[in-house]
Amino acid sequence: MRKKPHGPAVPLIAVDRKGEKPLHRQIYDAFRAMILERRLHAGQQIPSSRALAAELGISRIPVLDAYAQLLAEGYIESRSGAGTFVTSSLSDQFLSARPAVASVVSDPPSDAISRVSRLLPLEGTPWFLGSGAFSVGQIAYDHFPFRVWSDLVTYHARRVRASSMNYSDPMGSEEFREVIAAYLRTARAVHCEPSQIMVVNGSQHALDLSARVLLDPDSPVWIEEPGYVFLRHVLTLSGCRLVPVPVDSEGLDVAAGVKLCRNARVAYVTPSHQYPLGATMSAARRLQLLEWAHSSGAWIVEDDYDSEYRYESMPVASMQGLDPGSRVIYIGTFSKTLFPSLRLGYMVIPPALVSRFLAVRQSNDLGPSHLYQAALADFISGGHFTRHVRKTRQLYAERRNALTAALRKEFASEIESSQMEILGAEAGMHLVVTLPPGLSDQKISARAGKEGLWLWPLSAAYAGANVRQGFILGFGGTKAEEMPQQVRRLRKAMRR
Numbered sequence: 128m129r130k131k132p133h134g135p136a137v138p139l140i141a142v143d144r145k146g147e148k149p150l151h152r153q154i155y156d157a158f159r160a161m162i163l164e165r166r167l168h169a170g171q172q173i174p175s176s177r178a179l180a181a182e183l184g185i186s187r188i189p190v191l192d193a194y195a196q197l198l199a200e201g202y203i204e205s206r207s208g209a210g211t212f213v214t215s216s217l218s219d220q221f222l223s224a225r226p227a228v229a230s231v232v233s234d235p236p237s238d239a240i241s242r243v244s245r246l247l248p249l250e251g252t253p254w255f256l257g258s259g260a261f262s263v264g265q266i267a268y269d270h271f272p273f274r275v276w277s278d279l280v281t282y283h284a285r286r287v288r289a290s291s292m293n294y295s296d297p298m299g300s301e302e303f304r305e306v307i308a309a310y311l312r313t314a315r316a317v318h319c320e321p322s323q324i325m326v327v328n329g330s331q332h333a334l335d336l337s338a339r340v341l342l343d344p345d346s347p348v349w350i351e352e353p354g355y356v357f358l359r360h361v362l363t364l365s366g367c368r369l370v371p372v373p374v375d376s377e378g379l380d381v382a383a384g385v386k387l388c389r390n391a392r393v394a395y396v397t398p399s400h401q402y403p404l405g406a407t408m409s410a411a412r413r414l415q416l417l418e419w420a421h422s423s424g425a426w427i428v429e430d431d432y433d434s435e436y437r438y439e440s441m442p443v444a445s446m447q448g449l450d451p452g453s454r455v456i457y458i459g460t461f462s463k464t465l466f467p468s469l470r471l472g473y474m475v476i477p478p479a480l481v482s483r484f485l486a487v488r489q490s491n492d493l494g495p496s497h498l499y500q501a502a503l504a505d506f507i508s509g510g511h512f513t514r515h516v517r518k519t520r521q522l523y524a525e526r527r528n529a530l531t532a533a534l535r536k537e538f539a540s541e542i543e544s545s546q547m548e549i550l551g552a553e554a555g556m557h558l559v560v561t562l563p564p565g566l567s568d569q570k571i572s573a574r575a576g577k578e579g580l581w582l583w584p585l586s587a588a589y590a591g592a593n594v595r596q597g598f599i600l601g602f603g604g605t606k607a608e609e610m611p612q613q614v615r616r617l618r619k620a621m622r623r
């Protein structure tokens with residue numbers, strides 16, 4: 128059972144024992160100001176007179192006097208047995224119009240923040256805010272093995288020792304890295320030793336570290352066009368020069384990349400399941416990309432974000448496993464296979480770069496926390512992870528089938544006449560549906576978001592101007608039986 132907390136937080140009040148104003152008046156004034164300026168909000172509990180006196184190091188009498196005055200004037204009320212609270216019915220007209228924190232967010236003057244940070248959009252995009260049908264990155268929360276997971280977390284939480292409370296190994300716990308290495312060698316054909324594995328706070332963290340280690344301002348970098356928008360944000364902050372390279376049904380077009388910029392320092396790719404269009408990079412292209420990296424001394428960052436989920440064939444092996452010369456930095460995550468707020472992912476770093484990555488990691492994060500690493504290591508070695516992936520693979524295949532069937536029914540004539548296309552439904556937890564000419568995905572998404580329908584516009588995935596209009600539709604979090612109704616809502620949103 129949850130224990131009652133120790134009581135409300137004590138507000139920050141400075142009292143001056145030698146000041147001219149008596150103590151009770153100082154306390155009264157401080158509370159009154161905090162209530163009128165809404166720093167203490169209506170209905171909020173305030174500390175007992177005993178607790179406040181102890182905190183301020185004064186006798187209880189001035190506190191009792193101040194509370195009596197506030198009570199008499201109606202700023203606070205006492206509820207028998209529960210404590211003392213800011214009056215819940217204070218009329219707005221008494222309260223300051225100025226909230227404690229400005230609610231309208233606007234950029235400070237341009238010389239007050241960095242130039243690169245100003246290059247990122249301030250998130251006001253409605254499709255980014257919500258979760259529900261079609262929002263990308265949602266998993267089947269309803270099928271998560273909560274019992275097993277919470278038992279493991281509880282088990283480790285109860286066995287906290289001094290060693291697990293200290294800073295952890297910045298590469299990640301040894302036991303966890305061994306478990307990850309064994310999984311990657313078996314399931315993803317990755318060549319790795321535990322000493323090359325770095326546990327990170329999700330693949331976003333790994334993308335950021337890779338940019339800090341590998342790139343200088345102005346370094347040319349290949350990115351997939353279209354590609355992952357938050358990778359673009361990371362690279363924008365590094366100041367590097369983005370070279371968007373088109374993708375086709377075989378993944379990144381390496382020859383086009385060479386033509387655009389032969390001497391790029393890094394190529395960022397999603398070979399197992401190109402984000403967002405869904406192609407699997409062909410063997411020929413993988414070898415071509417590796418050959419280019421070796422001959423030009425470039426690095427490849429392989430973002431293997433959802434490769435566990437393939438529906439028409441076995442998962443395809445990683446590209447890192449094809450590379451004898453260690454030009455590939457491999458990144459993976461538990462956000463799709465388990466849940467995104469876990470914030471656990473991993474990278475496999477070429478031996479020559481491990482110490483560099485470690486030095487840079489310690490400049491922005493001193494290491495992952497112990498508890499979830501320990502719980503997840505047990506979850507994987509106990510076979511629960513493999514079982515869960517197997518179960519959800521089948522579940523997501525059903526959800527994918529339901530979504531494609533509903534799209535084919537609802538948009539039969541548009542799909543028949545090739546005005547709309549369904550792309551990338553063979554793997555992962557999202558697919559792409561393109562839009563007929565004349566429709567703007569961002570306009571539709573903005574409107575639909577207000578009605579709780581989260582449509583990620585395809586055009587936002589492009590770095591250049593030559594964009595396709597469409598939606599990236601997540602299907603991991605929506606039950607198969609709900610798909611037809613959600614697709615009808617999509618159709619309505621498009622009609623409007």
Ligand SMILES: Cc1ncc(COP(=O)(O)O)c(C=O)c1O
Nearest residue numbers: 264329330331355402432460462
């Ligand atoms: C292509 C791609 N890379 C990286 C990520 C980041 O995932 P996370 O930081 O949750 O591991 C995502 C998330 O959806 C993604 O789609």
